[in-house]
Amino acid sequence: MTTAGATDYCVTLFWPGPQDKPFYRAVLASPSWILPEPEPPFVGQARISPREFENLLAVLDANRLELEPGEPDPAATEYCVRVEMPTQAWHAGLGFEARTLAILRQFEAALDAANRGPVADIVARIQRFFP
Numbered sequence: 001m002t003t004a005g006a007t008d009y010c011v012t013l014f015w016p017g018p019q020d021k022p023f024y025r026a027v028l029a030s031p032s033w034i035l036p037e038p039e040p041p042f043v044g045q046a047r048i049s050p051r052e053f054e055n056l057l058a059v060l061d062a063n064r065l066e067l068e069p070g071e072p073d074p075a076a077t078e079y080c081v082r083v084e085m086p087t088q089a090w091h092a093g094l095g096f097e098a099r100t101l102a103i104l105r106q107f108e109a110a111l112d113a114a115n116r117g118p119v120a121d122i123v124a125r126i127q128r129f130f131p
Contacts (some may be wrong), residue, residue, distance in 0.1 A: 003057060003085075004010035008032045010084040011048075011056050013094075013107065013122060015122025017077045024125055028056065028111070048111060054109035057083070063103050065092040079104070079122075098130040 003009070010029040027045045030036055030053070038108050045116045048056075058066065059083065067090035072080040079094040101123065108119040 003054065006030075006050060006053065006085060009053050009066050010082075011053065012082045012084070013079060013104070013119060014082070015077075015079055016072050017075050024118075024122045026122055028052070028115065044121050046111070046115035046118050048115050052111050052115065056107055059103065059106045059110050062106070063099075064093070065103075067092050079126075081107075096126075096129075097100065101130045103126055119127060 008030050010027065010033045012079070013026040015025075025043045027035060029041060030047070031047050031052070036043075039045050045131060065081075067081075067083055069088070069090055071082070071089060072091040072093065076093065078096045078128055079100055082089060082091045084090075095104055103131045104119060104123050104126075108116045108123060111119065
């Protein structure tokens with residue numbers, strides 16, 4: 001996956017599988033990416049810079065999470081990250097364990113303070129499961 005100089009991208013953190021209550025999704029996109037307006041319920045959105053995008057990819061590398069082409073299994077019972085560019089999409093599973101929470105906190109820290117809200121909302125929802 002080549003991202004050097006990317007200006008059109010979107011990173012989504014989400015739970016693709018079945019759930020019995022509202023779930024939270026974080027959509028972190030370039031200024032050029034088209035996002036729905038108004039913001040859908042339970043979906044936090046932020047416009048991020050190319051530097052922040054590269055920071056998020058560095059978190060994946062640091063945690064040895066390899067992006068695979070395509071979409072995750074729609075029945076997966078784990079948090080996932082999807083990286084999209086205009087003609088391609090990749091994904092990686094993040095699991096649902098203490099490590100997942102640690103990775104989400106790293107994603108949050110990789111963003112500028114003004115853009116951390118969407119990831120912070122997911123962290124707040126799941127941290128009680130991993131004291």
